[in-house]
Amino acid sequence: MTAVEIKKDIYWVGAIDWAVRDFHGYETPRGTSYNNYLIMDDEITLIDTVKDDFAEVTIKNIQSIVQPEKIKHIVINHIENDHATSIDRIMALTPNATIYITEKGKKGLARFFDISKWNMKVVKTGDTLNIGKRTLLFLETPMLHWPDSMMTYDKEDKVLFSQDAFGQHIASAVRFDDEFITCESMYELDDAIADYYANILMPFGQLIKSKIADVQKLGIEIDMIAPDHGIIWRANPGKILQMYMDMASGCAKLSVSIIYDTMWHSTEIMTTPIMQGIKDEGLECKIIKLRATPMSVAVKEFWKSRGTLFGTPTINNVMCPTVAQILYHLSGLRPKNRIVGAFGSFGWGGGAVKGAYEEFKKMGLEISEPGLQINYRPSLEDETKCYEFGKEFAKKVREYHKKFES
C-alpha cells in the first residue's frame, strides 16, 4: 500500500495489517490498519506513527512523498504500542523534529524509550501549532481510551485526527467510508464499529458524550474524521459521530442474545426452546456458544442486544469457566442499560445460576429473575418451562427497552 492523499497535501502514510487475528487477545477477523498522516505544509508534520512491526512500511510511504529528515513536527496523539512503537525509528531519521504530546503521554513514552535526546513539547487542550497555511489545535481526551490520549484538529482543512476513537479493526484496500460501503457493505462497516466500540470503548460512554459535547461547544466544524484504525470518514463524518452518541447513550437493538456453554449438552438443549419463546414474543434472538466463538464476538453481540441470557451448567458448584470468564471480562467493560438473566442444568447441588446472578448484581445490570435451572437432562416438560422462560424474558426486555425509546 502506498501513501494516499486524503485532502490536498495531507497523506495517509500508514500500514495495513491483513494478518492480525489476535489483537492483544481481541479477535480481529478482518485484520486492521495503523493509520498515520503526513501534512505537507511549510513545516512538515507527521500525525502519529504505527506499530513497530510496520515501521519500514510507514517510512517507505513517507519517503514516497518527502525525505523523512524534512519532518519538523511529530504529533503523538496516543502512546499505545500499536501507534507509538515505531517513533524511535522515525526519530532516528529526523532527530531534530519536535514531538507534541500530552503530559501523561510524555511520562508513558519514557517507559518505552530513552526520550532524553528528543525535543518534546507537552501540549494541553486549546494549545495550537501553526505549521504554515494550517493551524493544528490539540484536544486532550484523557481515558479515551488511555490517560495520555488526545486528538488533533486541523482548523483549515477541518480534519479531526481522532486516534483510536471512531476507528474500526478493518484491513481494506480502500481508505474511505464511501469507498468501503461501495466495495464491501454498510452492514460490515456498522458491525466493525459496534465490535470496536463494545470491546474497547464500552467503559467510556459518559466520557465520550462529554467530549463530543466539548467539541460541539468549541464550535469546530468537522469535514473529515481520520482515526488511527480502519476507514477514514470523509463522506459522512456525522454518521460516526451520531453512532458514537447513540452507543454512548446506551442504544441497543430490541433483541436478545443467548450466550452459553455446556458440558454434556443439557444447557445447550435448553437454548432452543428458550430461543423459540423469545421469537414467539416477536424479538430477534442470536445464540452464541462460547467455546465455539471468540470472546470479543460474544461481547459485541451482548452489546448490540438490549437483553442477554447467559446459559451455564454447574461445575463443582460454580459456573462453567467460559461463562465465568466472560462475566469477569464484562465487569471490567462496565456495561450499562442492558437486562440479563441466567439458566442452566445441574446435577446435584446447583450453584452456577446463582453465581451468575451475583455477578450481574455486582455489575449493576438490570436483572430478570428468577433464573431457570434444570436437573440433568431437560425433559419435554422442562422444555416447555424453557419456552415460557424465554417468553417471559422477552416481555421484560421489551418493557425495559421502552425506557430508551424517545
Ligand code: FEO
Ligand atoms: Fe489503537 Fe489504544 O490503540
